[in-house]
Amino acid sequence: MRIGLLGTGPWAEMAHAPALSEHRELDFVGVWGRRTDAAEALAERHGTRAYEDVDALLAEVDAVAIALPPSVQAPLAARAAQAGCHLLLDKPLAAGVEEGRAVVEAAGEAGVASVVFFTARFQNTTEAWITEQAALDGWFTGRAEWLGSVFTGDSPFADSPWRREKGGLWDVGPHALSVLLPVLGDVERVAAAARGPKDTVHLILQHIGGASSTLTLSLTAPPAAAGATVELRGKAGAAVLPASAEGPVPALIRAADALLAAARTGRPHPCDAAFGLRVTEILVAAEAQLTEPH
Known part of the structure; x- marks a missing residue:
């Protein structure tokens, strides 16, 4: 499976890029980031290519891994799904319910698989x-x-x-x-x-x-x-x-395994975007209680 990485921050550097590079069933095609220089540096370290245009990367891959803040991840994930890309996402899925629901709907309409990387679920x-x-x-x-x-x-x-x-x-x-x-x-x-x-x-x-x-x-x-x-x-x-002494890279490799299995079989993984949306809904409900005057 050809996969691209969206994001260049610490989590992309310490977890996503190494996992995508090491995975035997993934072809790590390239990196896109909001900072071109960071994308170029990360791509060079992992022997892949930096993309200045996110849509150009989406057009050349079967899947994307996203390591970006939730408010940035959600619209890009919906955009990637609409381009036919399977989704390896991070938690939280989105910063709000509507944004999260848009990801779930886009993935459903496109028939693409999704996995949200909740670390403990893949250790x-x-x-x-x-x-x-x-x-x-x-x-x-x-x-x-x-x-x-x-x-x-x-x-x-x-x-x-x-x-x-x-x-x-x-x-x-x-x-x-x-x-x-x-x-x-x-x-x-x-x-x-x-x-x-x-x-x-x-x-x-x-x-x-x-x-x-x-x-x-x-x-x-x-x-x-x-x-x-x-x-x-x-x-x-x-x-x-x-307790688990396992670092994020092996767990993220197993999350990629789960995405591959979901893409091949069509069976949703328990940690798919719909589960990520449910978690977002609970967080929003909790936040509403915290901001209510007492």
């Missing part, structure tokens, strides 16, 4: 744990704490404007939801949302199966306090999400 250890817990009945409640130190530690994403604007809810919130939803079921209602220190938010969710969950999300935790924890409690007892 071997964590995905196996999620599958195991989802097969069990009787979960009563879940707790997720996803605490980053992007703006308090030494992070390559410290200068990310969209992360500064949207905070932990939109950056690490999708990770937590990608783990909880397959196990506890879709969210019926955002029961409560409250702000904590800096960008930290606390959510209480009610799930359609009757379970509830709480989420604490932040990008400004002290470095010594950063980390991700998910704990489930129910009839089977307690289960804790295992």
